[in-house]
Amino acid sequence: MASRTISQQLMRIPPRPLTTFRPGQQQRWMSLEVLNASKHDRERVLILGSGWGGFGVARSLDTKLYQPILVTPRTYFVFTPLLAGTAVGTLEFRTAMESAHNIKGVDVIRGRGENIDFANKQLHIESQDGSLVMDYDKLIIAVGAYAQTFGVPGVKEHAFFLKDVADARRIRDRILERFEEAALPMLTNEKRKELLHFVVVGGGPTGVEFAAELHDLLEDDLKHTYPDLVDLAKITVYDVAPNILAMFDKKLQSYATQLFNRQNIEVATSHHVLEVQHDAIVTKEDGRVPCGAIIWSTGLVPNTFVANTIAKPFETLGAEKKEMKIVKAPRGMIQVDSRLRVLAEPKEGGEAQPLEDVFALGDCASIKDLLLPATAQVANQQAKWLGKALNKSAKRMVEVSEEAEFHFRSLGIMAYLGSWNAVMQKDKLDVKGKLSWLLWRTAYLTKSVSWRNRCLISVYWFLNWFFGRDINRF
Template sequence: MATSTLQLSSTARASYHLLTQRSAASLNALGLGHLPYASRGLRLASTATSDGRKRERVVILGSGWAGYGFARSLDPDKYERIMISPRSYFVFTPLLAGTAVGTLEFRAVVEPVRRLSLDQFHQGWADDIDFAHKTIRVEANTSDDLASRTRLALTHHPDGKKGKGSMFDVEYDKLVIAIGSYSQTFGVEGVREHANFLRDVGDARKIRMKVLQNFEKAALPITKDEERKKLLHFAIVGGGPTGIEYAAELHDLIRDDLTKTYPSLMKFVSITVYDVAPKVLPMFDKKLADYAMDRFKRECINVKTEHHLTRLRPDEDCEGCFKLKIQEYGDEEVGAGIVVWSTGLMQNPLIQKLEEKAFKLSSSGSEMKLQKDAKTGGIVTDANLRVHMIPSTTTGEPVPNNGQKTSLLPDVYGIGDCTVISETSLPATAQVASQQAAHLAKRLNKGDVAQKPFRFRNLGTMTYLGNWTAIHQSSADELKGWMAWVLWRTAYLTRSMSIRNKVTVPFYWALSWIFGRDISRF
């Protein structure tokens, strides 16, 4: 008998649903997660609303600001929520720089997605999407490495052969693409292999360990002064908010804690921010950006604008060190103990893959392709966050967008950094992603997605500058110094996703202020 025709009591349905969940978990443990039963589950009690109607299955790709925010706002009584993400948690990225220096502990900035009481969660990457049959091909992620380079390490082996994890399929009624973006390296030699990114808790952990390790190496009696100078030169590439905030947090760590522990090493310490633009923090007006640079100058943090890094390689004369080749310095190379890379974003490989493939829907006789934004490479959506598609030529190339009438891909939505709203330019920020998530969830809950377009409300931009100072800019006001720092901490504290983290974040702030940061390595 088909499961859709079973008529069970409420108690029996609950027991049966629990049994199916445990059975699916058992199949996964036995390595049989690729079977339809384990990947989809049985559509029984979990797919019915309180009034007996079948809940639509909404699959969410990604657990970042867009995906997590959408999942927590979508009504579970109306929709069956399934999330697919390579990580089982959400990261509160504005406070990530603080975890990289020990001001906060890592668990204070993460939220486990399973606490959302999702109908299903699959830890893996969406490898491909069949829009015609509404099916997602998923690659399981069983790695315990949480750093940004994990995806590349898993899919490209040292011998050059491409390898993947276990694969399984997941069906959807509605699909929300919210997979975010990757760090942009601009093809600079050695960056992907040797630089440290700051986009996940794994990145922050590696940076924190590397900084403390360099101080320990420099403190050894066998280390030469020239090596100490390299080990304790901390290079940050990128003058946006992430790079500036990390430089400020690192300076706080050194000034407040490491100076007391390694007083004899302070003469070797230097922090340098490199950026290709004429000025850092381009999203702020000149007055606030100049204030930030004055603060850094007083704190002896070097800022090198209009400097182009062309190569990064290991230093053969200093174990654990690197050499930076700067275009403006000619053949001279700069030694550094760590390079933190924060220069921009590039599209997720899945987005590139989806935009290159043609597909044919049953409602359309011609082949279609996703509409691609010419500037960012993101998927184009309308103002209601519905994904656009355009006809594909016989050669497989998309028809030029100029004057081309687009159509909507049924039941597919896009939010966050991986998408661009047609004829609109919005920054790729957490603020935009979270507002899009809340808007789309609200409209789906009300069943009127097409009735009200998304409108971004700019709440302002903030950046921490160290030593209890910050800058803030919005359409209403501009703040700098201590008052901006108070606003910065208050805003980020109130935006934390759970009550647990609203308690733990100020607790760790107070702990670091009273007792200092933990500088042990483990």
């Protein structure tokens, strides 16, 4: 459907009387007329994405100074560190979700940023119900990234990714389905072993934590439900690298590998995956290995929106028209400066300059000359910094370039390894085992966004430990 301009684009519901609407006040439905009228003298900030970056900035902006509008295809935030736990029933799905509608004073449009008109400061948005064009004063791009598949055939069709709550639900369903199938009396043990072979591709923290959580589900719960089947089940973690958890130091890597071996999780490092089939994985080293589910977690590639934005040159307005393009950072992400402003350079080459009112953060962005990991920790700190910097600059009526630069402060890295063991590394400090697990749980409980979820997480951890995980499939 062709895009329409703001004045043409009205939703079907009649606008609320303007007299009842004040800055900072929130409503569930909106017309663009109402949105424009309620802007008053505030700058409009369009925020793309409701993940760690976008959700974080939206929460930090002062709605007396700005009109924040969140544009996102999913109108909730996902607390990703808890996703692996939800995929095996250690926690319920809702504990990893926060509604974007709960951020006071922030309007939410369920749609996808499609195209940016930098010269006219307009964003083209596509939603299931049509398209619209929206003006912005400031634009914040926090659209995350897609899972890297390295072009391996069959990954998109047959493997599971773990990026969203819907993925976690599908994975939980598949695991339980495989056990129900394997319990059918007419099957041979050979067939049962194939169905109950669970493969994780990617030995980074996400893949490792999923394998650990799955091990706990098998040992703590399915062992009681299917005592004869659990011994036939197997978990294998494949990685092309020589070690799992490459970002941890060698001692913690070998601790993790040894613990996995003791827990019967096979660590198949230095393995090259050639193909994924609906019931098997094919590696260069082992050939075709039948399995019942493959969880794929091997890094990131740019989101299509980011790739298109970088690929498409744009023209500046003014007397001296110039063709510019967004600077592509290594790994194909958007390059930003130390104040998270998007960098653009003349199409024919030349010095890169920041776009004053366009920012990018989180997994979709990369700061020039600074290599930061693609983590929630980074995206969260960037979001808080950007929110504060924008608030301060609006109060002082200056550009963000006048504010202090963003600096990342590492809080350490952690990974859960199963059976209440974890590893944690901060500067030169290494912690492993049960103490590390306690720190891991405390960190994620306290970092969780709402009190509602903090309470639910504690309750579900206790209930599922006491009564066992929910193994219903629905």
